[in-house]
Amino acid sequence: MPLLDVRDLRVEFPTRHGVLTALHDVDFTVDRGERLGIVGESGAGKSVAAFAILNLISRPGHIAGGSILFEGQNLTRLSIHQMRRVRGNRISMIFQDPMMTLNPVLTIGTQMVETLKAHRKIGDAEARRIAATRLGEVKIPSPDKRLDSYPHELSGGMRQRVVIAIALLTEPALIIADEPTTALDVTIQAEIMSLMLDLCKTHGVGLILITHDLAVVSQVTQRVVVLYAGRVVETGKTARVVQDPVHPYTRGLLAALPGEGTAGARLNQIRGSMPPLTAVPAGCPFHPRCDHVQDSCRAALPALEDLDGHRVRCTRARDLASGVAA
Amino acid sequence: MTPTAATTTTMTSPAPARDRVLVEARAIRKVFDLGSHFLERTRREVKALNDVSITIRRGESFCLVGESGCGKSTLARVMMGLLPPSSGEVHFDGTRIDGLRHKARKPFHRRMQMIFQNPYASLNPRRTVQQTLEEPLRFHRPDLSDAEVKAKVEAVMVSVGNDPSWGTRYPHEFSGGQRQRISIARALMVDPEFVVADEPISALDVSIQAQVLNVMMDARDQRDLTYLFITHDLSVVRHFGTRVGVMYLGSLCELAETKTLFANPRHPYTRLLLSAIPRVSTEEMKPPGLPGEVPSAMNLPSGCVFHDRCPLAEARCSVDVPAPLPQDDGTLVACHAVEEGRG
Numbered sequence: 001m002p003l004l005d006v007r008d009l010r011v012e013f014p015t016r017h018g019v020l021t022a023l024h025d026v027d028f029t030v031d032r033g034e035r036l037g038i039v040g041e042s043g044a045g046k047s048v049a050a051f052a053i054l055n056l057i058s059r060p061g062h063i064a065g066g067s068i069l070f071e072g073q074n075l076t077r078l079s080i081h082q083m084r085r086v087r088g089n090r091i092s093m094i095f096q097d098p099m100m101t102l103n104p105v106l107t108i109g110t111q112m113v114e115t116l117k118a119h120r121k122i123g124d125a126e127a128r129r130i131a132a133t134r135l136g137e138v139k140i141p142s143p144d145k146r147l148d149s150y151p152h153e154l155s156g157g158m159r160q161r162v163v164i165a166i167a168l169l170t171e172p173a174l175i176i177a178d179e180p181t182t183a184l185d186v187t188i189q190a191e192i193m194s195l196m197l198d199l200c201k202t203h204g205v206g207l208i209l210i211t212h213d214l215a216v217v218s219q220v221t222q223r224v225v226v227l228y229a230g231r232v233v234e235t236g237k238t239a240r241v242v243q244d245p246v247h248p249y250t251r252g253l254l255a256a257l258p259g260e261g262t263a264g265a266r267l268n269q270i271r272g273s274m275p276p277l278t279a280v281p282a283g284c285p286f287h288p289r290c291d292h293v294q295d296s297c298r299a300a301l302p303a304l305e306d307l308d309g310h311r312v313r314c315t316r317a318r319d320l321a322s323g324v325a326a
Numbered sequence: 327m328t329p330t331a332a333t334t335t336t337m338t339s340p341a342p343a344r345d346r347v348l349v350e351a352r353a354i355r356k357v358f359d360l361g362s363h364f365l366e367r368t369r370r371e372v373k374a375l376n377d378v379s380i381t382i383r384r385g386e387s388f389c390l391v392g393e394s395g396c397g398k399s400t401l402a403r404v405m406m407g408l409l410p411p412s413s414g415e416v417h418f419d420g421t422r423i424d425g426l427r428h429k430a431r432k433p434f435h436r437r438m439q440m441i442f443q444n445p446y447a448s449l450n451p452r453r454t455v456q457q458t459l460e461e462p463l464r465f466h467r468p469d470l471s472d473a474e475v476k477a478k479v480e481a482v483m484v485s486v487g488n489d490p491s492w493g494t495r496y497p498h499e500f501s502g503g504q505r506q507r508i509s510i511a512r513a514l515m516v517d518p519e520f521v522v523a524d525e526p527i528s529a530l531d532v533s534i535q536a537q538v539l540n541v542m543m544d545a546r547d548q549r550d551l552t553y554l555f556i557t558h559d560l561s562v563v564r565h566f567g568t569r570v571g572v573m574y575l576g577s578l579c580e581l582a583e584t585k586t587l588f589a590n591p592r593h594p595y596t597r598l599l600l601s602a603i604p605r606v607s608t609e610e611m612k613p614p615g616l617p618g619e620v621p622s623a624m625n626l627p628s629g630c631v632f633h634d635r636c637p638l639a640e641a642r643c644s645v646d647v648p649a650p651l652p653q654d655d656g657t658l659v660a661c662h663a664v665e666e667g668r669g
Contacts, residue, residue, distance in 0.1 A: 041533060186560070197611055
């Protein structure tokens with residue numbers, strides 16, 4: 001049984017202009033110790049998926065359907081009180097901006113001890129000892145001293161390390177990281193991502209990495225889900241998806257990346273932009289931007305086609321995969 | 327680079343030769359004074375630029391790369407005249423332009439334009455696209471009639487792939503990529519020769535980044551633009567740039583032709599940056615060669631600013647500031663180790 005099993009997840013936001021569906025029938029699983037990437041552009045629904053797992057969708061938005069099974073419980077059915085025992089304890093979350101996550105008026109030690117004591121019956125001294133150990137694990141120099149620092153005394157990279165240490169405090173089974181390195185410089189990004197990769201392996205923690213960066217996903221995760229306009233358009237083993245993408249959107253994203261071979265040439269762009277949720281076209285949501293569009297694409301939403309374990313939401317998936325429609 | 331027959335014949339006099347220097351920054355220093363604490367005698371200051379010199383030739387796409395706080399945006403702002411340098415000189419097409427009074431500067435403002443990072447902040451939300459695009463033209467070309475201004479707006483909008491009917495709409499009605507294309511159109515309205523683009527695609531989604539880069543490259547080819555392109559993304563540099571300057575903590579480490587820099591990075595910091603570029607690959611992410619972070623510009627390391635992280639550092643590096651020295655292939659490298667052949 002997978003650690004996390006999300007089935008037919010549907011998230012809706014009622015607005016003055018009608019109900020917006022941010023996620024349509026989204027399925028994915030994470031096994032124990034597995035690293036899953038969720039990629040997509042802004043507005044594709046990546047963060048909504050993460051917030052839905054933790055039951056953090058802000059009102060009037062709500063989970064309108066589907067189930068989220070985690071360690072045998074359906075998270076969508078838990079009471080506020082039961083959910084508190086899961087959130088921040090069995091599932092931790094890391095956000096993009098560490099300055100927004102950390103409380104600026106409390107020392108790092110206070111925040112770490114508070115987190116531990118909220119979930120376990122232990123004393124201050126014991127909590128501090130665990131906190132210092134975790135800071136050491138994320139390679140913060142002189143962790144004992146750092147416990148008495150305030151967030152503003154640390155650099156951006158160090159703050160994100162502290163956030164990772166806090167996420168690891170309660171020995172969670174799953175960490176959800178929402179664009180954890182987007183706000184950081186490239187050299188720091190490489191350090192933080194490789195650190196997270198190491199920690200997930202040594203602690204056997206599952207990871208959901210939410211990002212727009214296909215390069216980071218390719219080097220950190222084992223499986224990937226590509227979202228477009230609130231739907232899964234392609235999912236499978238990361239190596240296969242990045243090397244042999246099938247869906248025209250995934251192909252377009254990978255082809256649009258500037259690389260060694262493209263110097264000076266025009267980049268392959270995907271025309272247009274992702275539609276807002278208020279104006280998702282009928283049929284396949286990608287069809288107005290797709291080079292392989294057929295009449296059937298405009299008529300009905302394609303189902304997720306299974307190409308031995310690699311699933312693609314495209315009517316021409318088999319043609320594209322076999323190279324018939326190049 | 328030699329002038330091609332096509333460019334020299336179509337140019338009107340005075341013929342701007344392709345390899346002529348268009349913009350030059352000479353020994354720029356910029357210090358931001360943060361004032362002093364009332365109990366302290368010393369004034370706190372940020373040394374944002376320390377003796378940085380670059381020359382940009384006509385037709386080049388010069389890229390400045392470096393991590394946040396390295397001074398790349400400050401250098402661009404000094405060159406644009408948005409900030410006065412603490413010392414040093416900025417020359418544009420043979421004229422010294424830093425310190426010019428407002429009126430004397432105006433013709434240069436027309437010839438140099440800027441595109442900013444965040445298209446949500448750089449467009450006035452209360453103005454229609456038409457008003458935003460007309461303003462620079464009405465300011466710099468008061469001789470144009472209303473009809474001429476309208477025609478020009480339409481022509482520029484079309485040239486960057488925008489629908490001219492957008493004119494009556496407001497910025498909030500557009501997506502990030504569309505807004506950035508409107509910003510590009512605004513910069514191109516007055517037919518500039520030199521465009522500074524400060525992280526123009528960093529705030530955009532991947533599929534949109536390619537669109538905006540293509541628009542900028544088309545504009546370069548159609549209008550013979552010279553770019554100063556500021557970015558932290560080395561894969562964009564490799565795609566877009568002709569020459570690259572690598573900056574670290576307010577100093578220029580290495581300045582090279584793009585191909586040379588990627589094929590043969592010499593400065594240890596350039597090597598670190600190159601090793602950290604995320605690539606689409608099936609290999610697992612590894613930590614970059616050097617740990618540690620950029621120190622604060624309020625408290626610069628002595629000698630070479632990179633010495634406390636540098637694997638090649640020796641005693642001399644913590645004392646002497648290395649000067650950018652030319653190598654065989656014209657690359658400038660500011661590193662004692664490279665100079666002594668230890669690199």
